[in-house]
Amino acid sequence: xxxxxxxxxxxxxxxxxxxxxxxxxxxxxxxxxxxxxxxxxxxxxxxxxxxxxxxxxxxxxxxxxxxxxxxxxxxxxxxxxxxxxxxxxxxxxxxxxxxxxxxxxxxxxxxxxxxxxxxxxxxxxxxxxxxxxxxxxxxxxxxxxxxxxxxxxxxxxxxxxxxxxxxxxxxxxxxxxxxxxxxxxxxxxxxxxxxxxxxxxxxxxxxxxxxxxxxxxxxxxxxxxxxxxxxxxxxxxxxxxxxxxxxxxxxxxxxxxxxxxxxxxxxxxxxxxxxxxx
Amino acid sequence: xxxxxxxxxxxxxxxxxxxxxxxxxxxxxxxxxxxxxxxxxxxxxxxxxxxxxxxxxxxxxxxxxxxxxxxxxxxxxxxxxxxxxxxxxxxxxxxxxxxxxxxxxxxxxxxxxxxxxxxxxxxxxxxxxxxxxxxxxxxxxxxxxxxxxxxxxxxxxxxxxxxxxxxxxxxxxxxxxxxxxxxxxxxxxxxxxxxxxxxxxxxxxxxxxxxxxxxxxxxxxxxxxxxxxxxxxxxxxxxxxxxxxxxxxxxxxxxxxxxxxxxxxxxxxxxxxxxxxxxxxxxxxxxxxxxxxxxxxxxxxxxxxxxxxxxxxxxxxxxxxxxxxxxxxxxxxxxxxxxxxxxxx
Amino acid sequence: xxxxxxxxxxxxxxxxxxxxxxxxxxxxxxxxxxxxxxxxxxxxxxxxxxxxxxxxxxxxxxxxxxxxxxxxxxxxxxxxxxxxxxxxxxxxxxxxxxxxxxxxxxxxxxxxxxxxxxxxxxxxxxxxxxxxxxxxxxxxxxxxxxxxxxxxxxxxxxxxxxxxxxxxxxxxxxxxxxxxxxxxxxxxxxxxxxxxxxxxxxxxxxxxxxxxxxxxxxxxxxxxxxxxxx
Numbered sequence: 001x002x003x004x005x006x007x008x009x010x011x012x013x014x015x016x017x018x019x020x021x022x023x024x025x026x027x028x029x030x031x032x033x034x035x036x037x038x039x040x041x042x043x044x045x046x047x048x049x050x051x052x053x054x055x056x057x058x059x060x061x062x063x064x065x066x067x068x069x070x071x072x073x074x075x076x077x078x079x080x081x082x083x084x085x086x087x088x089x090x091x092x093x094x095x096x097x098x099x100x101x102x103x104x105x106x107x108x109x110x111x112x113x114x115x116x117x118x119x120x121x122x123x124x125x126x127x128x129x130x131x132x133x134x135x136x137x138x139x140x141x142x143x144x145x146x147x148x149x150x151x152x153x154x155x156x157x158x159x160x161x162x163x164x165x166x167x168x169x170x171x172x173x174x175x176x177x178x179x180x181x182x183x184x185x186x187x188x189x190x191x192x193x194x195x196x197x198x199x200x201x202x203x204x205x206x207x208x209x210x211x212x213x214x215x216x217x218x219x220x221x222x223x224x225x226x227x228x229x230x231x232x233x234x235x236x237x238x239x240x241x242x243x244x245x246x247x248x249x250x251x252x253x254x255x256x257x258x259x260x261x262x263x264x265x266x267x268x269x270x271x272x273x274x275x276x277x278x
Numbered sequence: 279x280x281x282x283x284x285x286x287x288x289x290x291x292x293x294x295x296x297x298x299x300x301x302x303x304x305x306x307x308x309x310x311x312x313x314x315x316x317x318x319x320x321x322x323x324x325x326x327x328x329x330x331x332x333x334x335x336x337x338x339x340x341x342x343x344x345x346x347x348x349x350x351x352x353x354x355x356x357x358x359x360x361x362x363x364x365x366x367x368x369x370x371x372x373x374x375x376x377x378x379x380x381x382x383x384x385x386x387x388x389x390x391x392x393x394x395x396x397x398x399x400x401x402x403x404x405x406x407x408x409x410x411x412x413x414x415x416x417x418x419x420x421x422x423x424x425x426x427x428x429x430x431x432x433x434x435x436x437x438x439x440x441x442x443x444x445x446x447x448x449x450x451x452x453x454x455x456x457x458x459x460x461x462x463x464x465x466x467x468x469x470x471x472x473x474x475x476x477x478x479x480x481x482x483x484x485x486x487x488x489x490x491x492x493x494x495x496x497x498x499x500x501x502x503x504x505x506x507x508x509x510x511x512x513x514x515x516x517x518x519x520x521x522x523x524x525x526x527x528x529x530x531x532x533x534x535x536x537x538x539x540x541x542x543x544x545x546x547x548x549x550x551x552x553x554x555x556x557x558x559x560x561x562x563x564x565x566x567x568x569x570x571x572x573x574x575x576x577x578x579x580x581x582x583x584x585x586x587x588x589x590x591x592x593x594x595x596x597x598x599x600x601x602x603x604x605x606x607x608x609x610x611x612x613x614x615x616x617x618x619x620x621x622x623x
Numbered sequence: 624x625x626x627x628x629x630x631x632x633x634x635x636x637x638x639x640x641x642x643x644x645x646x647x648x649x650x651x652x653x654x655x656x657x658x659x660x661x662x663x664x665x666x667x668x669x670x671x672x673x674x675x676x677x678x679x680x681x682x683x684x685x686x687x688x689x690x691x692x693x694x695x696x697x698x699x700x701x702x703x704x705x706x707x708x709x710x711x712x713x714x715x716x717x718x719x720x721x722x723x724x725x726x727x728x729x730x731x732x733x734x735x736x737x738x739x740x741x742x743x744x745x746x747x748x749x750x751x752x753x754x755x756x757x758x759x760x761x762x763x764x765x766x767x768x769x770x771x772x773x774x775x776x777x778x779x780x781x782x783x784x785x786x787x788x789x790x791x792x793x794x795x796x797x798x799x800x801x802x803x804x805x806x807x808x809x810x811x812x813x814x815x816x817x818x819x820x821x822x823x824x825x826x827x828x829x830x831x832x833x834x835x836x837x838x839x840x841x842x843x844x845x846x847x848x849x850x851x852x853x
Contacts, residue, residue: 032721037820041820061806061807063721063802063803064817065802077709177820180820181820181821202821333759334758335755353758358763362759362760363759368756369750369753369756371753381757385763385766434760
């Protein structure tokens with residue numbers, strides 16, 4: 001016979017393989033969530049989830065992607081619950097019967113950031129004026145370009161600013177990547193971009209409080225970034241753990257979740273404002 | 279030979295084609311158990327093909343091979359490890375000499391005596407087990423490797439041992455060891471030996487029968503000389519072919535001018551002086567080799583004429599009377615009507 | 624530039640301090656790639672032997688197909704596997720999405736053509752006399768396959784190392800099928816992609832170096848294996 005298993009080393013090698021294969025987690029109640037990169041990148045979920053698991057006994061796992069893909073995963077019944085921030089798309093998602101019980105849980109706001117030199121001189125302007133100035137100056141503006149909540153918000157702002165939607169203009173750079181990557185591209189190109197405040201604070205923290213890009217426009221009403229929790233519709237997706245999703249959704253919108261959100265700080269700055277009760 | 283026993287091999291209408299070319303055609307042949315058959319013929323004549331077919335390594339394109347009265351095919355469990363082939367360039371597996379020899383025994387399900395069998399087989403080919411058993415495959419000379427390969431076959435105590443040029447590329451000592459080991463297998467277990475070889479000491483001293491192969495055709499019993507084509511017209515009913523030294527071969531007209539012809543060795547007359555006798559063909563050549571056919575007491579003589587080598591079989595007294603020694607000039611005489619055509623259809 | 628040096632320092636810190644997140648990702652990487660290799664070897668070795676050993680009509684075309692599959696884009700494999708194991712897909716019942724076995728399925732598909740093609744090449748390059756020798760010593764079909772693979776073991780080990788390298792360093796399948804879930808399906812490569820996306824280049828470099836170290840460890844143990852099976 002072929003002496004495949006005669007040598008002890010080969011046997012040990014196979015034993016190692018088997019050892020690794022014992023690595024599947026035990027059967028706890030597991031809730032699967034799709035969320036956006038901003039909640040994951042800022043560390044909010046790393047902060048909240050152990051506390052949620054302690055309170056509820058539910059093990060929450062999440063995959064962080066753009067809102068577009070998160071909604072698609074919900075549509076395909078691959079996740080139980082969504083934590084996303086693109087209100088118009090969310091409303092359509094619920095209207096189409098893909099989700100139920102959309103609950104607003106918190107917001108942060110978007111800001112326009114750019115180099116300290118501010119070549120298009122947008123500092124202190126309204127969003128509408130600022131975007132018009134960037135377009136007029138043809139200053140570099142980086143966009144997520146990935147159908148994420150942030151990207152959809154940015155497009156809405158361009159639309160509100162009037163004029164043709166920027167698409168192929170040389171100064172309009174679509175990265176197709178996450179928020180922090182997009183900020184980094186803007187920094188490299190000495191350009192402007194729009195980001196949620198939470199990600200920007202994280203970016204500031206990464207640069208020891210002195211980043212190359214600064215907040216230039218903020219506080220405009222149109223820059224509000226609303227996050228909601230949506231349960232994937234169990235009528236369409238029978239395998240969805242709707243009860244666990246509801247538990248999570250209520251916990252986030254409830255007193256405990258809201259307090260914790262308010263208490264999540266980076267560089268002593270609050271990143272998200274709870275607003276479930278509004 | 280032992281005509282009472284059924285033949286160990288019976289071949290019927292056996293054909294083997296490679297890519298549309300016919301490599302071998304054997305209408306009918308039988309081999310008696312315990313026989314020693316020599317296969318003789320130039321390279322590419324079909325010797326190796328015949329051995330692979332008899333070893334059930336390949337499937338024939340058509341035809342049947344009966345082994346001990348029943349048809350058999352490759353992977354037949356009845357055949358495996360009873361019929362074994364020693365190929366021309368034996369392959370040793372990347373493991374020790376012992377494991378190479380033991381491989382076949384282990385496949386069969388090793389008995390308790392497998393170690394002794396391996397050692398016996400090594401000793402039979404003249405390799406001291408203590409010295410060679412643990413050697414890796416790459417630490418062997420060519421002759422030693424060939425002997426290890428033979429030992430691997432002998433360890434099976436096979437009923438049929440097929441050998442393809444077993445001594446072609448080894449030194450004289452290894453050749454002698456291989457010959458003795460194969461003959462010992464025949465004496466000990468009645469193993470049928472079928473050997474393809476250019477080696478006259480095999481063909482004429484050891485073999486019970488020598489089969490001549492030429493262009494895929496087998497001519498059992500008796501040696502022959504083959505005349506390859508192409509032929510040209512030489513008057514009414516005759517064809518001729520020019521040899522490199524300017525002499526002409528004459529043959530009766532055939533059907534295919536590119537076909538080879540042959541003449542049986544007994545039909546060639548050798549003489550020191552030219553014979554002038556009517557329609558016969560007389561060619562001048564040089565004696566190359568002589569060898570005794572131990573079984574019949576006759577002598578094989580080869581004569582070089584142009585690019586051809588003719589094989590004649592003479593009585594020893596003819597040889598003595600005529601005083602032919604290698605290097606002597608000699609006249610070969612034959613009758614054109616004794617030349618036959620190889621049916622290439 | 625300085626993030627390269629930072630990354631190097633950080634890599635050592637991660638390994639020495641037994642950083643739990645890093646070790647979780649190492650474990651996920653080793654688990655999924657080893658499982659993928661086991662599956663692709665079991666399914667790929669006989670197929671590679673068959674393709675390399677036999678001559679048949681259309682063999683050349685089949686080789687071309689297999690060779691083309693060597694260039695399978697990982698994202699395409701990820702999407703195809705996702706389509707099948709999504710809860711809406713035909714294999715949704717098995718619950719493989721966002722699990723390490725799910726990643727392993729995709730990676731096995733990625734590794735399979737590598738194993739088949741390189742095994743076929745290794746078997747093809749074996750001496751023609753090997754088959755004659757094995758069969759003349761009484762090997763049946765199964766023994767012929769096993770002994771030929773054993774004789775070609777160095778070529779096959781090389782096939783394994785190549786395929787292992789490909790599955791261990793791919794991102795597309797792990798990201799698409801695994802979902803980059805922390806403590807569960809976050810592999811070394813998806814962690815690198817995540818950190819890079821977050822602009823944490825030094826951490827990305829550190830994790831990349833750790834992955835390289837794992838690859839080194841795997842190769843060292845395989846070359847040890849190679850010496851053992853001489």
